[in-house]
Amino acid sequence: MAQITEAAHHEEEQNCTGIDNRKLLFWVFLSTDCLFFGALISTYMVYRGQSLVGPYPIDILDIPLTTISTFVLLCSSFAMVMALSATQKDDIKGIRIWLAATAIMGMVFIGFQIFEFWEFAHHGLLISTNLFGTTFFTLTGFHGAHVSLGIVWLWVLFILSFRGKVTSARALDVEICGLYWHFVDIVWIVIFTLIYLVGGFDAGPVITG
Amino acid sequence: MSSGHDNEHSKHPSTKKYLIIAIILFVITAIEFLIILPESMQGSALAFGPLVLLSVAKFYIVIMFYMHLKFENPLLTKIFYGGLALGTLVGIALIGLYAGLTGTPRDYAEARAVPYEGYYAEKTHDSSTYAESLIPTPAPVMDSSQTSGSTSGTGDAVAGEAVFTGSLGCVGCHTMEDLPGAVGIVGPNLTQIGTVAGTRSSLSAEDYIRESIDAPAAYVVEGYAPVMPELRSSMSDDEYEDLVAYLVSKK
Numbered sequence: 001m002a003q004i005t006e007a008a009h010h011e012e013e014q015n016c017t018g019i020d021n022r023k024l025l026f027w028v029f030l031s032t033d034c035l036f037f038g039a040l041i042s043t044y045m046v047y048r049g050q051s052l053v054g055p056y057p058i059d060i061l062d063i064p065l066t067t068i069s070t071f072v073l074l075c076s077s078f079a080m081v082m083a084l085s086a087t088q089k090d091d092i093k094g095i096r097i098w099l100a101a102t103a104i105m106g107m108v109f110i111g112f113q114i115f116e117f118w119e120f121a122h123h124g125l126l127i128s129t130n131l132f133g134t135t136f137f138t139l140t141g142f143h144g145a146h147v148s149l150g151i152v153w154l155w156v157l158f159i160l161s162f163r164g165k166v167t168s169a170r171a172l173d174v175e176i177c178g179l180y181w182h183f184v185d186i187v188w189i190v191i192f193t194l195i196y197l198v199g200g201f202d203a204g205p206v207i208t209g
Numbered sequence: 210m211s212s213g214h215d216n217e218h219s220k221h222p223s224t225k226k227y228l229i230i231a232i233i234l235f236v237i238t239a240i241e242f243l244i245i246l247p248e249s250m251q252g253s254a255l256a257f258g259p260l261v262l263l264s265v266a267k268f269y270i271v272i273m274f275y276m277h278l279k280f281e282n283p284l285l286t287k288i289f290y291g292g293l294a295l296g297t298l299v300g301i302a303l304i305g306l307y308a309g310l311t312g313t314p315r316d317y318a319e320a321r322a323v324p325y326e327g328y329y330a331e332k333t334h335d336s337s338t339y340a341e342s343l344i345p346t347p348a349p350v351m352d353s354s355q356t357s358g359s360t361s362g363t364g365d366a367v368a369g370e371a372v373f374t375g376s377l378g379c380v381g382c383h384t385m386e387d388l389p390g391a392v393g394i395v396g397p398n399l400t401q402i403g404t405v406a407g408t409r410s411s412l413s414a415e416d417y418i419r420e421s422i423d424a425p426a427a428y429v430v431e432g433y434a435p436v437m438p439e440l441r442s443s444m445s446d447d448e449y450e451d452l453v454a455y456l457v458s459k460k
Contacts, residue, residue, distance in 0.1 A: 017284055019281075019285065027288050031289050033292075034295070038299055043303070045303075053322070054324070054325020063242075063245070071235065074234050074235060074238060077231075077234075078231040081275050085224060183276070185271060189268050190268065193241065193263075197241055197244075200245075202252065204324050
């Protein structure tokens with residue numbers, strides 16, 4: 001039984017578009033996830049500058065620190081493409097090293113985010129404090145949840161590599177995980193620019209005045 | 210099948226190319242950071258264009274090369290761009306909708322927002338300017354040299370004191386140090402409200418006092434519960450004007 005499903009798994013299942021079913025589905029999912037994050041980012045932008053009480057973004061956002069975590073996430077995307085390239089070459093050592101590297105860098109990014117959230121809470125910014133807190137935590141929290149899911153996915157692949165299940169014949173498994181990981185990275189590119197670099201200097205009205 | 214597979218792989222970028230792409234992404238991020246480093250660029254409209262352009266470039270590079278969209282069936286690109294465009298349009302529509310309301314919510318926020326003595330405020334702002342900024346410039350008209358029941362409005366401060374101590378029950382919750390019996394602590398101390406009122410929000414002292422009576426919940430002083438009842442309808446217009454004049458006179 002298991003062998004039958006295994007065999008079915010190996011074949012690239014195609015449809016009239018000539019694209020593998022799983023890959024097609026995954027791109028449709030990513031397309032809809034654009035809408036998800038689009039809604040959260042727009043909500044942040046709509047409510048920008050409408051908080052009635054502090055802390056305001058300028059009081060609390062740490063841009064240099066976030067730039068470092070952005071670098072880490074970019075680096076992890078590079079590790080991810082290396083993991084896929086190692087899979088296609090059946091380089092089992094490379095697969096393990098790069099998958100682990102990607103997952104660890106993702107964990108570092110999440111570590112930065114936990115530190116950031118903790119700092120914010122420490123300075124009085126909770127999700128219920130003001131509109132900034134609500135929209136900020138909802139947006140970055142959901143992004144963090146995406147990254148966390150990606151980390152789990154990567155470790156699962158890492159474990160599977162020890163059972164000989166990550167091979168060039170099944171490179172699509174790694175490729176789809178990679179698509180997800182890079183997508184999370186591009187969402188962060190948008191968040192980092194709009195919330196931190198552009199909106200990070202929003203202050204309370206009186207301070208600007 | 211397998212030959213098609215190999216063919217597909219050969220189209221993918223090599224390790225060296227991946228590395229170059231990673232470096233390009235790094236450089237773009239570093240440039241973005243440098244753009245907002247000078248204080249004059251922080252939060253300025255001038256920085257907005259370049260920042261958005263650079264992140265669009267990063268976005269494009271990642272989806273095209275790291276996600277191989279450039280080497281895939283064009284249908285996938287269309288699917289992804291479809292969702293992306295829809296998401297972006299929804300965002301633009303939402304922001305446009307709110308901007309279309311002649312900025313009302315933002316004006317509201319600007320008039321009411323409370324200054325935050327931020328953790329980073331001292332770091333990012335010269336402390337003296339920050340302290341000054343906490344006190345909004347007083348409205349040029351009115352309430353500067355106001356004595357009992359004169360200038361603005363028609364109220365009489367002496368009559369206002371009677372309203373304050375009267376059946377409305379103000380003294381039950383508010384302290385007025387020169388009035389025996391006015392020792393309530395549920396609401397803020399009003400002994401110097403004529404002065405303090407001008408510093409609370411960006412409203413002038415008199416307008417602030419009027420707002421506090423008309424709509425007690427509009428601004429609640431930190432540390433107090435939003436429990437003040439709406440009492441405007443319990444007094445006549447004359448009583449209201451007298452009460453405002455009385456409170457403004459308490460400097």
